[in-house]
Amino acid sequence: MYLKICGLRDPAHAAHAARLGADAVGVVMSPRSPRHANRTEAAAVIAAARAEAPAIDTALVVNTLPAAEAAALAAELGFDVLQLHGPYDAADFADARRILPRIWRATSLASEPDLRAGDRAEERLLLDGATPGSGETWDVRPLGSDPALRARIGDGWILAGGLSPENVAEAVSHARPWGVDVSSGVESAPGVKDPGRIARFIAAARAAGGPGRGATAAS
Numbered sequence: 001m002y003l004k005i006c007g008l009r010d011p012a013h014a015a016h017a018a019r020l021g022a023d024a025v026g027v028v029m030s031p032r033s034p035r036h037a038n039r040t041e042a043a044a045v046i047a048a049a050r051a052e053a054p055a056i057d058t059a060l061v062v063n064t065l066p067a068a069e070a071a072a073l074a075a076e077l078g079f080d081v082l083q084l085h086g087p088y089d090a091a092d093f094a095d096a097r098r099i100l101p102r103i104w105r106a107t108s109l110a111s112e113p114d115l116r117a118g119d120r121a122e123e124r125l126l127l128d129g130a131t132p133g134s135g136e137t138w139d140v141r142p143l144g145s146d147p148a149l150r151a152r153i154g155d156g157w158i159l160a161g162g163l164s165p166e167n168v169a170e171a172v173s174h175a176r177p178w179g180v181d182v183s184s185g186v187e188s189a190p191g192v193k194d195p196g197r198i199a200r201f202i203a204a205a206r207a208a209g210g211p212g213r214g215a216t217a218a219s
């Protein structure tokens with residue numbers, strides 16, 4: 001199970017997540033988000049995570065910047081991945097991929113109920129709730145129980161939206177994702193990460209979904 005902790009601004013929290021075996025850390029650069037990080041904070045998060053876990057993935061998360069501009073920013077700051085939320089089209093993704101090869105497409109079945117397998121040109125699909133970063137739970141059960149939906153989604157997708165230490169095991173058992181992503185569920189207040197909740201989330205997700213980067217590196 002691949003684990004991503006998103007919305008980090010404090011390098012100490014990035015180091016903590018990396019030390020506990022998170023496979024990825026995410027930084028949101030979106031001015032209206034309570035998790036918005038500036039360039040200095042973003043660079044510090046990347047450095048802190050890599051100091052603990054050199055192979056960790058670092059993702060820049062955006063929803064308002066033009067795709068090519070976002071990819072250029074991600075490359076300039078040294079991110080591995082660009083995660084695009086919002087109404088970006090195929091041309092936007094192609095533009096971004098020319099600048100940074102690893103692009104993740106975040107979407108929601110609320111806005112795209114007919115999600116097609118042909119939409120999977122990007123490295124990863126991240127299936128989120130209706131409002132990114134809101135912490136709102138959504139019904140993930142059809143992801144595991146609807147074969148047609150599952151076929152459309154394909155493999156290697158990441159479940160997000162409303163996950164927490166308390167519900168991640170149940171969500172994983174229903175949806176059977178390749179990976180999980182959390183932000184609000186490991187916070188004590190919007191934009192304020194809670195190290196204890198990060199630790200509990202990683203432990204609960206590992207118990208439910210199996211090992212990730214640490215075990216892979218050792219094998």
Ligand SMILES: O=C(O)c1ccccc1NCC(=O)[C@H](O)[C@H](O)COP(=O)(O)O
Nearest residue numbers: 006033132133134135161162182183184
């Ligand atoms: O987190 C935000 O504030 C945010 C703002 C704008 C675009 C995306 C944003 N977050 C995206 C994420 O990757 C979140 O981790 C994902 O939506 C899950 O959020 P949550 O329900 O808070 O766990």
